[in-house]
Amino acid sequence: MQYVLVGTGVAAVAAAEAIRRMDPKGRILMVGMEKDGYYSRPGLAYYLTGEIPERMLYPFRPEDFRRLDITLIHDRVEGIDPAARRVRLARRGWVPYDRLLLATGARAARPDLPGIDLEGVVYLDNLEHTRHLLRLARRAKEAVVVGGGITALELAEGLHARGLKVHYLMRGDRYWRRVLDEVESRVVEARLEEMGIRLHHHTEIAEILGKKGKVVGVRTKDGRVLRCQMVGVAVGIRPRIELAQEAGLETDRGILVNEYMETSTPGIYAAGDVAQVWDPKAGKHVLDSLWPMARRQGEAAGYNMAGQRRPYQRTTPLNVTRLAHITTAIMGLVGQRAADPDAGMVRGDSEVWRELPDAILAQKSEEVNYIRLMVGERTILGAVVMGDQSLSRPLYTLIDRQVDITPIKARLLAPDAPLGEILADFWAQVSRELGE
Amino acid sequence: MKLWKTLQALLLQQKARMEGVVVPDNMRCVQCGICSYNCPIGIDVRRYAWEGRPIRDQYCVTCGECVARCPRGVLHFETLTSTLR
Missing domain, CATH: 3.30.390.30 (FAD/NAD-linked reductase, C-terminal dimerisation domain)
Structure with a gap:
């Protein structure tokens, strides 16, 4: 049996562990575009603040991959041929599979703004981005951050920790109003202000200003100009569904999978941020962007790929994070009545939280x-x-x-x-x- | 008298910790490694959290550094009796 896992994040790693438990002999190939392989994506926030060095981001050592007998391949999957059960890699050509897992994750959304391609526009989306961001932060003095969820705050707090003067722009009247209530938003905002982060409500960027290809400031829709050398963007994520779409798999906002993490095409599974999973309790397919849930989805996919019949048991969404130094746990249905102009799916998010x-x-x-x-x-x-x-x-x-x-x-x-x-x-x- | 009471409370707390064990809640853990990085003994606390096992390392002095540093409240102390129950 040959298993091909596309992606090197937690969903793929959890799938590999589950497969190996059930099938000691099968061949497991893990293919990823990121040369850094498996690292803790949520840990990037703490790498940015300087709480951990880069080497600590790797939960697995090379011997862990050897113990699981996984072959790691740094390559790009360019296409899937479901009829012949094979995938095409950019450098290696066609590779056959018996079972395929798509755990391609999600990418940061890029807002359609003049100046978005300037050097100095940064995302906290992967390790490569974070290294780039840290290099730029050494020379920069001021930053503007936009977005409405956890990642935006991580960017604001991280850049502040690196000594930059930070302006945090919100389209709405308070922080993360889709999930937090007014008291909670105000608690977080008061802490941010105490730290010295400048908050700008009802403020949107009209244009990112540049000089010689580099960011020098932003012009807001109400006509103000804020000087800055970096613009941190965290306005949402988009599941990477292109491969699945091209191969004719059923997709919506994510790749649609049943309780067994199977896509509409036999032999192909999906898990993690890219998967939109059938929830029998809710009676619909649900997107979650939560790391521990991605792990559980990957595990369920792995068992099913190895021939077990084990449904994924979707638990109540839980995220524990730090908002302005305050440990905050969000669980179950907490949705807010009011519409949130900073809406959209962000990392560390569950659609359930939005339902009132x-x-x-x-x-x-x-x-x-x-x-x-x-x-x-x-x-x-x-x-x-x-x-x-x-x-x-x-x-x-x-x-x-x-x-x-x-x-x-x-x-x-x-x-x-x-x-x-x-x-x-x-x-x-x-x-x-x-x-x- | 007040000082004595404070001392007594501190000793009790210490005793509870010595008999206790650090237990992870892996629904919360994102494997960031802050726990392992801050462990003065060099225990790979993060691995225990991945495996969902209490940190039963003979060298663990239950100093609480990992419990305090974890940004997501993954780790907490439990007394041995409650974990053996």
């Missing part, structure tokens, strides 16, 4: 420690936990396992309810029954 649950809001804020619950009929549907994370693990279990919270619902919804205490007491009662 039919829920009543309960919130509790103490300095930076903050909990927001979306309380449904009998269960907690979603939560945002900022600061202290000791309750976020229990909360995740309550949401994911749809634990009946009727006994505490009235107390949770009372004005000024001590949410932390109520949840901690409730957890002490139910955790043993849940086997936690």
Whole structure:
């Protein structure tokens, strides 16, 4: 059996591990365009801030790949011939497969702006981008960052950590309003301002200004000119579906796969940011751009490619990230009612977060420690936990396992309810029954 | 008296930590490596997190550096009794 995995990110690596568990003898070829191979893409944010050196970005050592008996190929896949079960590589020509995985990920969207090709326009999308960004940051003094999600903030905080004066431009009236509520946005914004990052609401770039091919500033739609030598762009991601489209696979915004991670074409699977996965609970195909979910999808794909019949169990989306130095966990349905002009899919995002649950809001804020619950009929549907994370693990279990919270619902919804205490007491009662 | 109480609390905390073990929650982990980078003993904490195993390394002094540095709250202490339950 020959397995060809396209991509070298976490979905492909997880697939390879699963395949090897089931099939000790099969040949596994992992083909990727990035010469850096498998590294922690979310770790790039911490490489940018200087918290880790570049060598720490690699979770696997060469001996790990040898142990799994994976052949790594640095090449570009130019086409798929599903009828003959083979892929065409730019340098090596046709390579046959019995099972093919497309784990090609997503790329940063490039806004259609005058000046977007100037040197100094940067993305935090892969390791090569990040190295380039760090080289430029050594000489630059000022930067403008645009975008509305986690990556935009990582760019703003990272460039600030590298000593640049940072202007953060938002099209809307507050940070990440699609997912965060007003209090949460303001907490993050207050921290950013304390750090010295300048926030500009209702501000869009009309044009990136350049001189001799290099960025020298931006002109905003309201006519202001901000001087800068770098422009950080994180306005969303686009799944890399071109290969699949050309091969005639069914696609929507991502490559459509069923619960077994199979595409519409026999023998071809997809996982990770590129896959739009059938969710039986939701009754539709869903895109997630979350690293731990990409790993689980890759694992499920691997098992199924090796002949097992194991459905991917989509769990409640969870992302834990740091927003302006505050550890923040976002889980389940937390969507906001208002439309977000900075909309679009960003990394660390799940479409589920945008859906507005039919829920009543309960919130509790103490300095930076903050909990927001979306309380449904009998269960907690979603939560945002900022600061202290000791309750976020229990909360995740309550949401994911749809634990009946009727006994505490009235107390949770009372004005000024001590949410932390109520949840901690409730957890002490139910955790043993849940086997936690 | 107050000082004594504070000392007592610190000792208790220390004792709990000595008997405890660092446990990862791999739904949160993105393998960034900050934990391994900051471990004073050089334990590859990240690998334990990938495998979803408690950090049962004979050299782990449960100093808590990895727990504190992780930007995503992946790691926490559990007492041995609760992990053995």
